[in-house]
Amino acid sequence: MRGGAAALLLIAATMASGDERLSGTAFMSPETRAMQADDLANPGMFAVLEGARLWEETAGVSGRSCAGCHGDAAETMKGVAARYPAFDEASNAAVDLTARVNLCRTRHQDADPLPPEDPRLLALTTFIGHQSRGQKIEPDPDPRLQPWRELGARLFRTRMGQLNFSCANCHDDNAGRHLAGNPIPQGHATGYPIYRLEWQSMGSLQRRFRNCLVGVRAEPFAYGSREFIALELFLADRAAGMTIETPAVRP
Numbered sequence: 001m002r003g004g005a006a007a008l009l010l011i012a013a014t015m016a017s018g019d020e021r022l023s024g025t026a027f028m029s030p031e032t033r034a035m036q037a038d039d040l041a042n043p044g045m046f047a048v049l050e051g052a053r054l055w056e057e058t059a060g061v062s063g064r065s066c067a068g069c070h071g072d073a074a075e076t077m078k079g080v081a082a083r084y085p086a087f088d089e090a091s092n093a094a095v096d097l098t099a100r101v102n103l104c105r106t107r108h109q110d111a112d113p114l115p116p117e118d119p120r121l122l123a124l125t126t127f128i129g130h131q132s133r134g135q136k137i138e139p140d141p142d143p144r145l146q147p148w149r150e151l152g153a154r155l156f157r158t159r160m161g162q163l164n165f166s167c168a169n170c171h172d173d174n175a176g177r178h179l180a181g182n183p184i185p186q187g188h189a190t191g192y193p194i195y196r197l198e199w200q201s202m203g204s205l206q207r208r209f210r211n212c213l214v215g216v217r218a219e220p221f222a223y224g225s226r227e228f229i230a231l232e233l234f235l236a237d238r239a240a241g242m243t244i245e246t247p248a249v250r251p
Contacts, residue, residue: 019241021186021188021239021242022185022186022188023185023188023190023191023242023243023245023248024185024186024187024188024190024191024248024250025190025191025245025248026185027175027176027183027184027185027186028183028249028250028251029251032197032249032250032251035249036191036245036247036248036249042195042247042249043195043249044126044193044194044195044202044246044247044248044249045247047119047122047123047126047127047193047195047202047247048123048126048127048130048247050119050120050123050127051123051124051125051126051127051128051130052073052127054066054120054123054124054127055067055073055124055127058109059105059109059111060105060109060110060111060112061109061110061111062108062109062110062111064108064109066104066124069104069108073127073128073131074131077128077131077132078131078132078135079131079132079135079138080097080128080131080132081097081128081129081131081132081135081244081246082132082135082136082137082138082244083138083139083140084096084097084100084140084232084236085097085140085145085148085229085232085233085236086100086140086142086145087140087142087144087145088100088103090103090107091103093226093229094145094148094226094229094230094233095229096205096206096229096232097125097128097129098116098121098125098204098206099224099229101114101121101124101125101128102114102121116204116206116207116223116224117203117204117207117223119201119202122193122202122203122204123202125193125204126193126202126246126247129192129193129244129246129247130246130247132244132246133244133245133246134243134244135243135244136240136241136242136243136244137190137236137239137240137241137242137243137244138240138241139233139236139237139240145233148226148229148230148233149230149233149234149237151226151227151230152230152231152232152233152234152235152237153234155167155227155230155231155234156168156231156234156235160213160216160218161213161216161217161218162216162217162218163215163216163217164216165216167187167212167231170184170187170212171184171185171186171187172186172187175187182251183251187235187238188235188238188239188242189205189232189235189236189239190239190242190243190244190245190248191244191245191246191247191248191249191250192204192205192208192246192248193205193246193247194208194246194247194248194249194250195247195248195249195250196208196249196250196251197249197250197251198251202247205232205235206223206224206228206232209221209228209231210223
């Protein structure tokens with residue numbers, strides 16, 4: 001389905017159901033929506049293909065592959081991305097999907113973790129996320145995640161940086177308006193990792209967080225920090241029931 005028609009159907013469906021939440025896709029230009037909707041034009045599909053290759057590739061001292069443990073990703077990974085961030089028993093902490101990929105590498109493949117925004121890490125995360133495209137976001141209900149949920153909600157509404165803005169100032173109060181020529185979406189993280197035209201590459205949700213913090217002249221949190229995981233979990237709760245679009249395309 002091409003971009004303009006897809007966006008109109010999305011808006012009609014959400015309004016008909018009484019749900020006024022909209023994916024960032026609905027705020028994009030017709031050209032960008034068309035690019036995302038067409039798998040042959042969507043540049044994020046290159047990451048999906050690379051992730052499929054890495055899924056089968058052996059790594060680490062163990063010589064295991066992701067497929068060796070998990071089998072066919074189309075079956076075993078369907079719906080997985082919809083449940084992250086999730087609680088990890090071994091580390092007694094919340095982890096996002098990117099962290100889970102690295103935990104699997106270190107625990108089961110005896111391989112070194114991949115650094116943040118490494119193309120291989122993004123490709124694997126995009127490939128896994130893509131298996132859940134069309135699935136509803138269903139945040140992990142584990143009560144041990146409550147401290148992260150509370151922190152994420154607080155951070156979303158906390159004014160930061162020299163410009164004294166919060167996430168809510170843009171994505172709740174001014175959604176649908178424009179900032180520096182770009183539309184301000186409602187801030188629902190339904191398509192990460194995304195291909196951002198500004199970056200000319202794939203990027204994680206945490207990379208987008210860091211961009212926003214730098215934009216308001218605040219010191220960004222570190223990749224993998226408790227703060228970023230908490231924000232991811234809050235956004236997952238906020239988007240519960242919405243549809244995963246990975247890989248999304250944005251300006």
